[in-house]
Amino acid sequence: MRADFLDRHSRLDSPIHRLPAGVKLIAAVTLATAAVAIPRSQALWLAVLSAPPLIVAAVSRVPWKFLAGRMLLLEPLVIAMAALLLLQPDGGRAFLFLLARTSLCLFTMILLAGTTPFDDLLQVLRKLRVPALLVTTLALMYRYLFVLIDESQRMKRARMSRTFVNRRTRSWRVSATIIGLLFLRASERAERIYDAMCARGWR
């Protein structure tokens, strides 16, 4: 399996995809900030704010199934944290409000990621004068996380194909060993990448 499923839709073609990344980034951050600023007494404003992302999603042609899938993946974490509100008196309404507000922000960010290639966001960061070392780190991370995920899955499969008893303590040791080896491979790859950068004139 290849790990490229993680950002498959960010390079589609639609009016939204063609917008400059900076515009989309600012719009998404503004929307999230506005949503965060809404007090519970003004809950109706959430409905108003949720209109733009829904329209954008429709125009962008990113499949609804993909958006919904990512929401479903992330909501449990949000619900788990928000559920603490249910422990306190009159927490039910606060819980629902928080959930709605967070879901709106979540949808907005998923939409941003789904319509904007990460390297375009990096260009924006570079223009915003984010330190070069951080942008380089982000660029290399984005480039190689797919490679490393594939590598860890191959290692896991290789281990599994030779594992005949299934005990929890053992599987922990095996997985932790895979993590250790993954780091070693990553650091060796970093050496080779440095060589490749030098070979093309990096000084």
Next chain:
Amino acid sequence: MHIPDGFLDAKTAAATGALAIAGLGAALRQARLRLPARRVPLLGLSAAFVFAAQMINFPVVGGTSGHLIGGVLTAALLGPGAAVIVISAVLIVQAFLFADGGITALGGNVFNMALIGAVGGWAVYHLLSLAIKGLPGRLLAALLAGWTGTVLASIACAGELATSGTIDAASVFPTMIGVHMVIGIGEGLITALALAAIARVRPELLGLSGHEFPVAPVPSQPSAPTCPPNAFRRAVAREPVGSLVVFGLLISLGLAWFVAPFACPWPDGLEKVAETLGFGQKEAEHRAVPAPAPDYKMPGIRSEGVAASVAGTAGTILVFGLAWGLAGVLVHKSTRRRPPSDPPRENPL
């Protein structure tokens, strides 16, 4: 522990954002000045590694599973400054690419996991591995540091949620900390087991000389042996004192800001005993020397919350200073020097 959007109010988001930018800025500045060019790609690869490692699941009980957070592991391998950059990069990519962790809460998440979790955990790791030598010491240190880092981060996280007024302190603190005291066990175990696996192949990455294990000779790949023993560690893990002071101060400040105000409603164990036995009154009468900031409240400051914050800040800075002095005595001088092997360079990537 990724805080989503909507859980932090504006002032907390701004405060954590400022702390995170200061911490990350200090780490980046230090790396720009001292990190050899050869190690620059390692930061990005380590970030990708942490991300990939977080996707490996560990079965817990009845179908649930947990995963590594990786702050202490990164800090143990690369040093605290590099770990701040690496974990921050992971959190930034998770927020922008996968909407995991909110964009307005990014500062909070960086502060909790990169600064408190990784650097705080690293402090525990470093001090313990100074106390107990050799691989067993490293692994024990990693176990405890993984746990401590996770729990500390959850305390800060709970403090931010409570400061924001999102969730009552009375429910968020015990639940958050309780859950992470359990999660921390997993984090500590995985960190130690992963370090053990690394030590079997490349003991020098842990600062060990390699006598602990019989090691097979390194295969003669062009890239692997270009790194002479210990150079790796010398190059990345020696932490200049300046950035450690900055990290320590930021952590102290953050904890004073978000956690200290909630520390006062919970009486100390001793105070509680005194209270229930009715000694409270007496003790106050008999106190010969008045404490400078009784009960974490500064004299002359009206608002209780602000007073507690100010007192907490002063106290943590004091404690930090003491700890710093102590660490200075413990850390042997010879471990501090490190001339960079390459001149620093700009990265045009």
Next chain:
Amino acid sequence: MTAALEVRDLRFRYADGAEALRGVSFSVAGGESVGLIGPNGAGKSTLLLHLNGILPESHDGLGAVRVEGVPLAPDNLPDVRRRVGLLFQDANDQLFCPTVFEDVAFGPRQLGLDDAEVSLRVAEALAQAGLTGLERRAPHHLSGGEKRRACLAGVLACRPSVLVLDEPTASLDPRGRRELKELLRRIPLTKLIATHDLELVVELCSRVIVLDAGRIVAEGATRELLCDEELMLRHGLERPHILRHAHPH
């Protein structure tokens, strides 16, 4: 005429003591295509890394390599790296930028060219590699063959005069291999190709160097050498199938 590549008594020992190169000498004339073959661990990759000044890390043994008459020395390292284009074994190591465009533009940008010139060179290199239209693709969305050709485009964009290729056809499917072979044939540069793909050597190289255990053990015309069954077997190689029925003349 000065040789495009000249190596004199090159020796190298890794930090762990393993002796990788024990006095290697050869030269490649301008426009020539030479195959570098030998068993695993013979020192092929180590040798190639020397041609671009990536090894040795300390710059004391650099005098052994000359590129178009220019000796490799710390001062002219950038110059030599511009002349020699090195294609690495693992395409994933070489494609380190988030998009194909960025990656191909990396080299030209390091040369200090302005944006217009960079774009021009990228367009030209991508056209040469048959990848026009894939500028915005992320490397993890490329096939194996496309990745390899993108690496090659990144090297060509620096306009080198010598191409040094490390296992260019490794882990490519037959179509990817065929396309790469055609591409290499069309590039009129001096080439040194380290590979286990003996058919590639037969089709592209007029001369072959056999490296084993850090030494050159044989050197000569491709067909003659590869048909020497005994020599091939002794050094972990074999007579390629397409030469099964051929006779050296």
